[in-house]
Amino acid sequence: GAVVSQHPSRVICKSGTSVKIECRSLDFQATTMFWYRQFPKKSLMLMATSNEGSKATYEQGVEKDKFLINHASLTLSTLTVTSAHPEDSSFYICSARDRALAGELHNEQFFGPGTRLTVL
């Protein structure tokens, strides 16, 4: 099946620093990548949708200047948490849609393993 990787898997940083998380589709081209955030015992919340070569679309309440998304190619999207603060500590998960499956009814998203961010 399709594989999505994320790097790093865990990161601990000081308050005020910026952290970059990479999301890669390893064996397929992704038309679209998604970034989610999940707080403990809460549901996954979509933060933004990233399309290759265009600006990301952010969900209501998500600050685009704080969470910078760059989708440089059909296999790579990055999320940068700028000036991170303790309240940004969370589990960040990306997912990707397979370009070859575009238009199919099913068209599931393939999730990466997640990145645990802890801001001290």
Next chain:
Amino acid sequence: GQNIDQPTEMTATEGAIVQINCTYQTSGFNGLFWYQQHAGEAPTFLSYNVLDGLEEKGRFSSFLSRSKGYSYLLLKELQMKDSASYLCAVRDPNRDDKIIFGKGTRLHILP
């Protein structure tokens, strides 16, 4: 808006059967997913229903009733590794590529 309800926690015994229910209220309907998520890991896809009825896939089955806004995930022959959260999710009726997740049901399997 869209709303998804599922029990917060359930407990079942190894070898038994468990049914996890999900109700949803959405402005339209465009498909329902079930995902499994182990603690600290990303969700993995289990099933997708868009038409009424039961979809069976090995030990797991998923049922949908669109008129009732209701789905369930049925897990048979429970194994200890089935201890996880099970997320009910719906496709946003206004946006094909967006999935809206419920809070998940944490399933504890007892030996």
